[in-house]
Amino acid sequence: MLKEHNWHQLKDDTAQRLNQLAPYFRDGKIIDAKDTVAVLEAVIRSFDRVNIEGNNQKQADFLSECLCQLDPQKIYGLHMVQSSVPLSSHLDLFEKGIAEKLDFAYAGPQDGRLAKLIQDGKIKLGAIHTYLELFSRYFVDLTPRVSLITAFEADKDGNLYTGFNTEDTPVITEATHFRQGIVIAQVNKIVDKVPRVDIPGDWVNAVIEAPRPFYVEPLFTRDPGLITDTHVLMAMMALKGIYAEYGVERINHGIGFFTAAIELLLPTYGEELGLKGKVCTHMVLNPHPTLIPAIESGWIQSVHCFGGELGMEKYVAERPDVFYIGQDGTLRSNRAFAQAAGHYALDMFIGGTLQIDKYGNSSTATASRVSGFGGAPNMGCDAKGRRHATQSWLKCGEEFNATQQQLIGDMPRGKRLVVQMQETFREKRQPAFVDKLDAWELAEKANLALPPVMVYADDVTHVLTEEGIAYLHRCEGLEQRMAAIRAVAGYTGIGLAADSAQTAQLREEGIVKTPEDLGIDRRRANRQMLAAKSIRDLVDWSGGLYNPPARFRNW
């Protein structure tokens, strides 16, 4: 053993930084907002790994803006590790030369600018992750040295109340603090006593009351007024051809209009099919406002949330039998746990995408936008570590046996249902089915190691379009899978290559089902079927508890 070796260099370094922070404390761990830039300069060193809490909803926006004000002559080369970069200030750091490397999961509205900065060499890209994957690396090789987080309230001891939007805060704080890192929080309000301790004060080094509340995006609100008849048709197909067929109980829904339509059909078409209590009983999902009618009709037994949703605070608080609620009466969300639940404990992921290739790989990337993955791939895949059985998981596994047997013999094993819903054409008549994903071109342009694929073809079990459902896992081999995809690809180039005799054969074998095969009357597929047709209807369903953001109101 080397006696001379210093085994607490990190701790010493941290102590030295905290020493420089000390003069700024006003009362306990409270620091004045006006000192923020000076404080960041005191605790951050060039080439540090820094996390700015950028969830896909709440944002440590004030701290991010202050970080941009550092002198790039003094502090540079930062390695940003954070789940999302949706704010312009997140990327300004790279333009200014304060930061140079990025590891992230989701870019949101900054996807175009991010692609350009990578292309111009202003950002050295580590990797694009899924949330769970990035959180895992926080505990391996991407631990932040300094984390700038955000919460609703704090007391002078640094105890944080994250309230409705806990999201990533626990995982960031745990990884940073327990590896001697420094945690600084911006809060909306300093209070004498927080309503609930979401983050213990001794994990937090300093708290700052920001001049304005942190920014939250209502990312999961879909206006029922914008759901089309085609969405309704596809939702009916999903309910009859998948939910009912497999008896799927534990589900994550994507955020698009397809799944909003499904949620709004549960109390109508779902009821008619006699599915209440049999499907869609447990969900891992943000508090989608479009879920209200199903909850009120008694469909949903539990919902665990990644984050909150603006306007749903009161409704959720009044439904503690359904949501995960703290003693204070508000939602406790947690993205890391919800993602883990989404990966291991769900029977189905169902959501939309942008492009599906002839093999069934799907991607939301376009040639000039690096949008990232977020959390969908952790749910849109088979959890290979799963060992518990449910009815739908077993049935899907049995149907997959033709393929599975080639690797594991006659050993039975289940399979997660992964459903990709997509109209054959997107807006401006862009085909959704393509020979080659735009992701290839993006990978080349932005020097990515791999084309960014959201869901790989071997994980997809069902492709659902307005033409029909392709039950891909029932196929034998890639050739048959490709034929099944062609059969539901409509008038796209891929679809036009379908051979009608082969399609008829696939329908015969139950590998492809059209709405008619499923016994769905297309004429009934219209908006009249929706349990709520407007945001106002959702407010009514909630008994006035849902308080939609101003931009969604039309009364």
Added chain:
Amino acid sequence: MNDLRFLEASARVRASSLVDKGTFTELIGPADKRTSPHLPVLNEAVEFDDGIVTGIGLLGQHPAIVISQEGRFIGGAVGEVGGAKMVGALMLADELAAQTTDPARRPIVLIAFETGGVRLHEANAGLLAHAECMDMLQTLRGRVPVVAMIGSKIGCFGGMGFVAAATDVIVMSESGRLGLTGPEVIEQEMGRSEFDASDRALVFRTTGGKHKYIVGDCNYLIADSLEAFHQQAALIADLDWPQIEAMRRIGSEAKVRAQMALTQKISESAPSDARDVWAMAGNTAPQSLVDMDLETFLSNVKRLPVEEA
């Protein structure tokens, strides 16, 4: 079909649902193929009815002339052909009025507005149509009640806001909007700090049905269903003239003076939001009116009195 929302209904469905079931006959319908002569040169799609449905039906024994604008076609903007159809429908009402003196058979005009006003692609013809409509409303004055039915997605803005103001009776749902300058244009001209058009709650409490009802710009606030609009139309068709005349917001010197006095009174109170105006009318908790259902709203709301000066 009639449990369908007025808000969601197409112009054609609205038109046929406003009159008694089975009585609607479309005039100059799609099969006549009177498309805009101006749009093709601009490579803009055309529609066989040019975005306006005109026709005739019955409300009891009253012939009901219907004009219904389609917001999904170029935002319901009025061009040459659609404008001429509107004017033609109003002329038909004039002719029918001349044929009877029986109050039970007195014609009525119903206009389901869904428009931002003039179609910019053919602005001169569109503007002229607006003027001709206003002119026809004067011709019909005192003989044929003209009723504005406002509850569709686009609302009623621009020049057609003037036309609506010149009708005898205005019927709205809470999702209806009525104004002159549209929200986006106000924001563009006056700045976002003055009016944030993306704040839909603000837009609706400034131009929506409830506000218009409180300030007296609309006469009836009704439920958002095709049936509610039909029933309201039938009710109005049976009213006698003094009752109709009393519902006009403008149209005589005394009425205009009363409106100006009200405007003066409101502007002296320097409101910063529509809710301040509602409070002026005696509504002590104005914000609570926003989410109130129709029935509760109607039994609780206090309206601004438009007193003749």
Added chain:
Amino acid sequence: MALHQISHHFSGTRERASLPQTVHCGVVGSGDLEVLLEPKALAGGIEVSICTPVTGFDHIWEIVLKRFLENGPLGNMQVSINDNNATPAVVALRIQQALQQAMPGETHHE
């Protein structure tokens, strides 16, 4: 510039019932179209005229029209379409709806 016109004629070689009445379906909203079916003595044939701002998709129009009109149940009709950037799926849907409306015994559905 002007709107693009596409014409098709399907001869009356197949057994088709005659269109019994004029039918109209759809609104020319963005990404949508209207379809007008009118009875016309064409010896069982079908005449189609399409007016659209879109060019370069004539072959797709042809495929959709063949599938739903040439192989459809009705003839002796003039089909007139005003399109505003509808996807082939929406075109197929509106044509199917128009044909359904035209079939005897069908109630009006919009």
